[in-house]
Amino acid sequence: MTQSKVQGLRPATQLVHGGTMRSGFGELSEALFLTQGYVYESMEVAEARFKGQTPGFIYSRYSNPTVAMFEERMALLEGAEAARATASGMAAVTASVMGQVRAGDHVVAARALFGSCLYIIEDLLPRFGVETTLVDGGDLEQWRAAMRPTTKVCFLESPTNPGLEVYDIRAIADIAHAGGATLVVDNVFATPMLQRPLELGADIVVYSATKHVDGHGRCLGGVILTSQALIDQHFHNYLRQTGPALSPFNAWVLLKSLESLPVRVAHQVRSAGAIADFLATQPGVERVIYPGRDDHPQADLIKRQMKGGSTLVSFDLAGGKAGAFRFANALSIVTISNNLGDAKSIITHPATTTHQRLTPEARAAMGITEGMVRLSVGLEDPQDLIDDIAQALQAVRAPGLAAE
Ligand SMILES: Cc1ncc(COP(=O)(O)O)c(C=O)c1O
Structure with a gap:
C-alpha cells in the first residue's frame, strides 16, 4: 500500500500497514535489517549519497530501514511530519531539550516530572549554562510569570507520573509561543491513542516507547515527533553526531507492537x-x-x-x-x-x-x-x-x- 493511501486511513489501519517497506523478497511481515552499513555500486554513487544528492541509507547511526519503518508508523499515528527514533525514552527527552538550547538560554518545565527528566532540567542543563525554572504545571499564571526573553523551551508531562494530573496543553502552548519558545510534551502516560499534543498546539512530542508502545516489557526505545523544519533545525545533526540511535532489533519489536x-x-x-x-x-x-x-x-x-x-x-x-x-x-x-x-x-x-x-x-x-x-x-x-x-x-x- 502506498504511503499516500495509508495517510487517509484511520489509526488502527495505519498501525498495521503504515511505513511498511518491502524488500525484493516480498516478505509479509516487516524485515529486520541488522546491518550497520550499506554498500554502493560505485564510488560515484557513494559520493552522491554522502552529499545528499540521492536518497538512501549510509550508516545505521543515521538511519536504518527497520528503524525508518518504525519512525514512519509513529509519525502517521501522531500526525507528525517527521519522527526520529532513539535508544530509550530518556534519549528522546534529552535530545528534545538539548538539541534546542545553548548557554544563556532558559527552559521552563512543570515540576511534576519523571525523576530522570527532572535530572535533565534541574541538574544537567545548568551545568551547560542553561537556566531553568520549575512551575506548578496546572497554574497558567506561573507559566506566564516564568517566561523570559531567553526562554527557548517549555517542557511538560501530562498526565503526570504518578499524580495523574492533567495540564492544559493548548493554553501552555499559547504561552510558550507568545514568548518565542517551543512546547515539548512527554506524552508517555497518555499514549498516542488518548492524547494528540501536536493538534493541541505542542511543537514536539516525545515518548518512551519502552512503555505502551512495546507493551510487553521487552526492550527500551524512544521517539521524537515534530515538524520537518524543527528536525532539520535542531535534531538532525544532534542525533547523527551524538548517536543515541535505536537498535534495528528494538525498532522491529516496537514496529510489530504498534499493530496491536x-x-x-x-x-x-x-x-x-x-x-x-x-x-x-x-x-x-x-x-x-x-x-x-x-x-x-x-x-x-x-x-x-x-x-x-x-x-x-x-x-x-x-x-x-x-x-x-x-x-x-x-x-x-x-x-x-x-x-x-x-x-x-x-x-x-x-x-x-x-x-x-x-x-x-x-x-x-x-x-x-x-x-x-x-x-x-x-x-x-x-x-x-x-x-x-x-x-x-x-x-x-x-x-x-x-x-x-
Ligand atoms: C514519563 C516518562 N518519561 C520518560 C521516561 C523514560 O523512558 P525510558 O525508560 O525508555 O528511558 C519514563 C520512564 O519511566 C517516563 O515514565
Whole structure:
C-alpha cells in the first residue's frame, strides 16, 4: 500500500500497514535489517549519497530501514511530519531539550516530572549554562510569570507520573509561543491513542516507547515527533553526531507492537476505569486518582483534551507506607515492578522507588504520599484483577496494621 493511501486511513489501519517497506523478497511481515552499513555500486554513487544528492541509507547511526519503518508508523499515528527514533525514552527527552538550547538560554518545565527528566532540567542543563525554572504545571499564571526573553523551551508531562494530573496543553502552548519558545510534551502516560499534543498546539512530542508502545516489557526505545523544519533545525545533526540511535532489533519489536497498540490501550483503559470505580467504594482506600472519573480535579479539561482516561490508576492506602507495602505484598496477579503500559499489571510505590531521590517536601508538592501506589493496568481479565485487589485490601484491613 502506498504511503499516500495509508495517510487517509484511520489509526488502527495505519498501525498495521503504515511505513511498511518491502524488500525484493516480498516478505509479509516487516524485515529486520541488522546491518550497520550499506554498500554502493560505485564510488560515484557513494559520493552522491554522502552529499545528499540521492536518497538512501549510509550508516545505521543515521538511519536504518527497520528503524525508518518504525519512525514512519509513529509519525502517521501522531500526525507528525517527521519522527526520529532513539535508544530509550530518556534519549528522546534529552535530545528534545538539548538539541534546542545553548548557554544563556532558559527552559521552563512543570515540576511534576519523571525523576530522570527532572535530572535533565534541574541538574544537567545548568551545568551547560542553561537556566531553568520549575512551575506548578496546572497554574497558567506561573507559566506566564516564568517566561523570559531567553526562554527557548517549555517542557511538560501530562498526565503526570504518578499524580495523574492533567495540564492544559493548548493554553501552555499559547504561552510558550507568545514568548518565542517551543512546547515539548512527554506524552508517555497518555499514549498516542488518548492524547494528540501536536493538534493541541505542542511543537514536539516525545515518548518512551519502552512503555505502551512495546507493551510487553521487552526492550527500551524512544521517539521524537515534530515538524520537518524543527528536525532539520535542531535534531538532525544532534542525533547523527551524538548517536543515541535505536537498535534495528528494538525498532522491529516496537514496529510489530504498534499493530496491536489500539486494542491493548482500549482494553487497559476499560479495565483501569472499572478498577478505579471499584477502589472508590473500598474502605481503606483514602483517595483514588483516575483521569476517566468525574471526581478527577481536571475532569472538564480531560474531556476536552483527551480521548479517554488512562491505563494507570493511582491511589492512597490507609496506613501510609506500611499499608501500601502490605497491600502490594499481598497481591498475587499484579506484579511489583516499576515499568508501565505492560501486558502484565504492575504496582509501584513511588515514594520508595521511582521518586525516592526527591526530598519529602518535593514529593509532597507533587502529591506523592507515603500511602500512594501506582497501578499500571495490564491485559489480564479485569475481574481477576479486581478479585486480586479485593483480597489484598482485605489483608491491609487485617488486625495488626495499627501497631506497625
Ligand atoms: C514519563 C516518562 N518519561 C520518560 C521516561 C523514560 O523512558 P525510558 O525508560 O525508555 O528511558 C519514563 C520512564 O519511566 C517516563 O515514565
